[in-house]
Amino acid sequence: MPTTAKKLVSALALGTLATAAGCGGATAASDEDVELRMTVWTSNEDHLALFDSIADAYIADHAEIKSITFESLPFEEYNTTLTTQIAGGNAPDLAWMGDLSADLIDSGALVPLTETLEGTEGWGYEDLLPSVTGEFSRDGELYAYPFSNSPFALYVNTDLLGEAGQTLDPAGLTWDQVSALGSAVNAATGKGGFVVNDFNYSSWNTLATVWTAFGASAWNEDGTECGFDSPEMAEAFTFLHQAIYTDKSMPGPGTTADFFAGDAAFAVAQVSRAGNLDGSFAYDIQPLPAGPVGEYSVIGQAGMGVLQSSAHVEAATGFLAYLTNPENAAKLAQYFPPPRQSLLTGEALAANNTKFTAEQLQTVVVDQVAGAVTLPNHTNPAEIAQKAKTALDAMWTEDADVAAVLGTVCDAIDPLLAE
Amino acid sequence: MRTETVAAPNRFGPIARRVALYAALILLAAPFVIPTLWMITSSFKPLSEIFASPPSFFSENPTLAAYSEAFTFQPFARQYLNSVYIALVVTAITMLVSSLAGYAFARIRFPGRNLLFVVVLVGLLVPSEVTIVPLFQMFKQAGMVNTHWPLILVTAFAAPCVLATFIMRQFFIALPVELEEAARLDGLGRFGIWRRICLPLAKPALSAVAILTFLSSWNLYLEPTVYLTSPELFTLPQALTRFTDAYGGEMWNTQLAAATMTVVPVLVVFLIAQRQFVESLAHSGLKG
Amino acid sequence: MGRADAATGYLFIAPQLLGVLVFVVFPVGLAVWYSLNEWNIFTGDMAFVGAGNYQAALEDPQLPSVLGATAVFSGGVVVLNLVLGLALAVMLNRRFRGSVLFRTLFFSPVVVSVVAWTLVWGFLLQDNGGLNGALAAVGVDGPNWLQSGPTAMIAVTFTQVVRSVGINMVLFLAALQGVPGELYEAARLDGAGSRTIFFRVTLPLISPTLLLTAIITIVGALQSFAQIAVLTEGGPGLSTTVLVYYVFQQAFSFNDIGYGSTLALMLLTFVMVLTVIQWQLRRKWVFYED
Structure with missing residues (x-):
């Protein structure tokens, strides 16, 4: 019941920053000491630990990246808080998104991903199910990776x-x-x-x-x-x-x-x-x-994308490609029904699910995603x-x-x- | 002017009249009391009983789980401290600002006094939703977003403080002027008069101001939600709405337990202090 | 010491005056500026549209219904709040066993946070909730409170009054205790009944408090947002969408800051006009004004 109250009240912050945002857009950034930030709406410790471990592995291989942080925003207020940050010139480099995606794509706030992902060796772009990429695409261009398709x-x-x-x-x-x-x-x-x-x-x-x-x-x-x-x-x-x-x-x-x-x-x-x-x-x-x-x-979907306003679009896109490559996508699939055909199996989903059997998950998740509407x-x-x-x-x-x-x-x- | 004097007209009313009065009061009190009571008793229920239909007051399996959950889920003790210290700071500033301004508006003659008083009163009438967007911009420019400054400054100087200034002015207007004249002959300046003579006499008005200001800061909901994003900076009303699971589902019993913890201490204080409260208001210049 | 005294006067009011100018007057000016513009929240573009938002308000098909709901809600809250506040104060303005307890009980919702308060009422007002359960116990089939326009309006008005009447009760109590007892004695000696005494002696003597509480209550009623948002979301239909809730939707939910500011300024105008009217009328009904 009070969710609307919170939505509206927190939405306050949302519009309030627009004037400051006039100077948005990527500015020239040094290649050293890149700090990346990604807003997420989960506060689940297991989820965050997984993201941190993937980020640590990426930093170890990329000297220019100093840190990657995952900022947990409350689910109810996620859209408004994110919009506030964008409008206030304090946008994250990467962000999870739900029903805000259409507005973000339409206003040109997201970085197109198709070229980078297709160009990343071993990423396997054709592995993505067409049924799950539609909502996050415009004119054949993908703007967010649909990491969860529940x-x-x-x-x-x-x-x-x-x-x-x-x-x-x-x-x-x-x-x-x-x-x-x-x-x-x-x-x-x-x-x-x-x-x-x-x-x-x-x-x-x-x-x-x-x-x-x-x-x-x-x-x-x-x-x-x-x-x-x-x-x-x-x-x-x-x-x-x-x-x-x-x-x-x-x-x-x-x-x-x-x-x-x-x-x-x-x-x-x-x-x-x-x-x-x-x-x-x-x-x-x-x-x-x-x-x-x-x-x-x-299905209900969640995607993750890179924001145009990031000072490190290239580094952020690079990290997104790593975070979603087959190996890491498999790790994410423990918690989030994946968009990749090859990973969508009852066993994978059952690995961390104590409530349902692999068989049940096969029937109600795996068999459903391919033909689903959003x-x-x-x-x-x-x-x-x-x-x-x-x-x-x-x-x-x-x-x-x-x-x-x-x-x-x-x-x-x-x-x-x-x- | 004691209560007893006023009570005289009905003091010896027939018993029937007394019974009718109690009956009316008890009936009237139900909607005031039952929600709070239900909130308190429900905070000891497991989740499934909160939704039981028809609702019940007392749990079959009372548990304190929600209370410990309230402290582990968020830095609730810290948030409690935030609310208390912000309310105290705001109250202190308001008492100072309003007693100075109230005294000047009541006692000192200076050009434009009435006009300036009207300007100040406007602060009481502007709804917060008119100013909250511009205020957010201003505090952002000042680098004060996600700090406690906006909550302290706006409450301590805008609407609640204006009400306080109004109350103080009414009080000082009613204060006999002779006291001050005597002090002036003793060589006290304006500040000395305000500090040594008027403030000590203004205790009832000041305590009324303190109570009203403390409550408005304590119950502030909109502003913290707008300005604060870090849980360790939250205040209580805002923290109450954050007891939700990963999908935004409400953790009802934890919310109720936390709400109970925010309400009960204030109620107890009011119960103890209510006579002083009513009487300080009575002598504060708000009287008829 | 006239001039020096005047300087002291300015010094004394300076913190309060500056505070109001910085935290109230200047932001209102900014709000006026926002109302003349159209913002794109995602790109940060701001376009001057002049009276465009005001024109939009005149043509907004939902606005008449919103204003109607605002009038009904605020009117209901103000009248009930003043009448009930005064009635409670009169009943409790004497020392009898339990009077202190009852004062505390009636005041208690004031210290409960709005969110917690409305949350609980949300439970109680469900079709299968506590209120209808209690009504059923005495053989009444209660309505589905929040699902039809009139009962939803009654519900939000009632919960708002119950939550806030305690402040008015205490203010009235304070005023009543300031009425000199000799006046009652004198009136009674003149043979006046208790009703006459109330209307001829008590009410005129506490009229300054009545004015203050009326102003505070109107401002409060026009600003009640949480009750509506939590209990009804402005529904069913637009039946409980009051102006303040509509402002929030436009400005903060739909990201239309310009239009939201326009409507907020409209709200401010209402408050101002109502206050000025009361202020003008005070000479007629406020007993002693300096």
């Missing part, structure tokens, strides 16, 4: 299902079946059926994990036309609306049902959230259920998110006119998509 999956609380006298048949599982099971659980136990994690009747982009099953998308390929008024989207939202108000298989707005606290039978969430499973109930994990378009997968991504993400959210609020009442509400969503975001 599919959404269906978490199952098998204890709750059992309590309601239900069992789950994973073969050919569909959304309708999930809704029916959720409905039965709700009727028998009073607990929630299925939840889409992080949605909270606000972050609607996470619903892409559902509407993709109906063949819908938030906007077209190049982000110029709204997709909310499509018949597929209407079908998807009709399904959700029915699940909430008719079948009671999805907790309605204003009702807390945290899957990881044992309050819901199913949750759509990324595999990386498995750390929240505290063992208080028996669980299973499945790929997303099939919909009218059959099977599909959705969450909706666009420039000006915050304003689009807010405008659409404001319009979509009207959906969450019992007698809402689904098609009409979706029409108002398009009315609200069309001007922004056109920009």
Whole structure:
């Protein structure tokens, strides 16, 4: 709940620096004593230790690099803090990025990587899966390395299902079946059926994990036309609306049902959230259920890129190429589902995962990444998110006119998509 | 002017009236007390019980885990110290600045006094969101971002201090002038009068100023979030929102435990000092 | 010693005056400058657009609804806050068993950080939360508070009032204790009832405090941001999007500093106008003004 507060409040810092940034751009830098800094949003000690060890190995071979530091910024405030640094002329040399990538690429803030990576011996550019590079590319040029490609999956609380006298048949599982099971659980136990994690009747982009099953998308390929008024989207939202108000298989707005606290039978969430499973109930994990378009997968991505404003673009790009070469990419793959076909195996992912078996990870991660779509991504993400959210609020009442509400969503975001 | 005198009208009211008063007060107090109480009791719950529906007050398996987690996850003791020292410094500066200005506005005649007083009062009316962006620029130019300076300077001189100056002025206006005249005959200058005569008499107003200023610094949320990025510099309200896991998920019980630790000491102090607090306000010039 | 005395006067007010000029007046001037410009946050380009942002405000289709919500919220908060603050002060302005405890209880939310306070209310106001649980216990089927416009507005107004009324209560208590007891005696001897005494004696005598609390409360209400952001995110729809929240979205979420500054200055104008009106009216209703 307080996440928006933090987002907005911390966002304060965000715009405040713009005047100082006028003199951005790389300045001539000496080749000695290069200090590189990379902003990341993980504060996990294992992650940071891995990055440090790779950096140390690189420094040992490169006399001109004096130090490489990894700056942990809180996840919630990552975008705003990073933007503040960029605008204030204090940008890092390298940065992780999520939905800020489109704005960064469009404004020319990122260094193109394709040439460097292709030119690095043994890097293996063709090993990258096309499905994961799209969001970070413009006109065939890659601007960020998609180091993490985490599919959404269906978490199952098998204890709750059992309590309601239900069992789950994973073969050919569909959304309708999930809704029916959720409905039965709700009727028998009073607990929630299925939840889409992080949605909270606000972050609607996470619903892409559902509407993709109906063949819908938030906007077209190049982000110029709204997709909310499509018949597929209407079908998807009709399904959700029915699940909430008719079948009671999805907790309605204003009702807390945290899957990881044992309050819901199913949750759509990324595999990386498995750390929240505290063992208080028996669980299973499945790929997303099939919909009218059959099977599909959705991933949430994170990339790392080099900023144009860095005083050491060349050194930073060199380090990025090293950090992501096959050998180091394999190390990163312990924690982050990799973009490289050759590394994407259940065994690799299971190495540091205590919650799931290699087999499970093969099914819900490895088999999903290649054909996946990403969450909706666009420039000006915050304003689009807010405008659409404001319009979509009207959906969450019992007698809402689904098609009409979706029409108002398009009315609200069309001007922004056109920009 | 004692409380008892005022209480006279209803002192011998019938018992029914008294019962009605208690009933009304208890009913009214519920929304004031229950959230804080729930926060405190929930800080001893394991995570799964916090979300229990319907909510309960007391845990079946109370645990102190969240309290130790609060200190290991962030430098919470350090952040506590930051909040305390910043609030104390701000309070000290404000007491000095406001008693000087309040005295001058009340007692010394100089050209432009009323106009300048209105200029100062403007400081009370400007919402912080109007000035926060420009202020951030200014502090950045001065190299003071990610230091405690903005939190100290802005609070000690802008809105909270202006309120203090206003309170001090009202107090000094009401103070009998004869005391000062006697002192002047004894050869004391303005500063001497302010220091030796007026300040000692102004204790009630000064303590009201101290309490209000301390609270506004203590509860400051927006400014620290904007100016500070290093956890070891954070203040408490800001630190409370940083108890999140690697994906931004809230660590609810740790947050509640930390919030409890920030609230309880202030409540205890208020409980002990509330009579002095109310009475110092009563004698501070804010009286009717 | 007139001239020397005047110099001392300037010296005494110098720290406060300089502080206000540097930390309030000058930044407001900068905000005006920002409102005349368009910034690109990523490139740092600043383009002068003159009245462009002001024009945009006039044409903003969301703004009328935002201003309406602002009026309802601020009006509700101010009225409730003053009435409840005064009522509590009158009830607790006598020494009876527990009066000290009750004063502390009513004041306690003031020392709770806004974030913690609204966080807890967020739990309590859920459809399956504590408030509806309590209502169900007495046989009332509570609404889904934060999910429909009117109840969401009630919820944010209520939580704001409960959190901040303690300050007003204490200020009123202080004022009430400054009312000389002889006046009550005299009024009673004249045969006045307690209602008459309250409206004819008490209220006029504490009117300067009423003015101060009214100003502080209005400024506070127009600035309440955390409650809205945490409880409703301005929704459902735009129903609880008040101006201050809208300013934050524009300036800091959508990176439109120019437009955000424009709206913030609008907010400042409102505050100023309301204050000047009250100040002018004070001669009518404030009992003794020097």
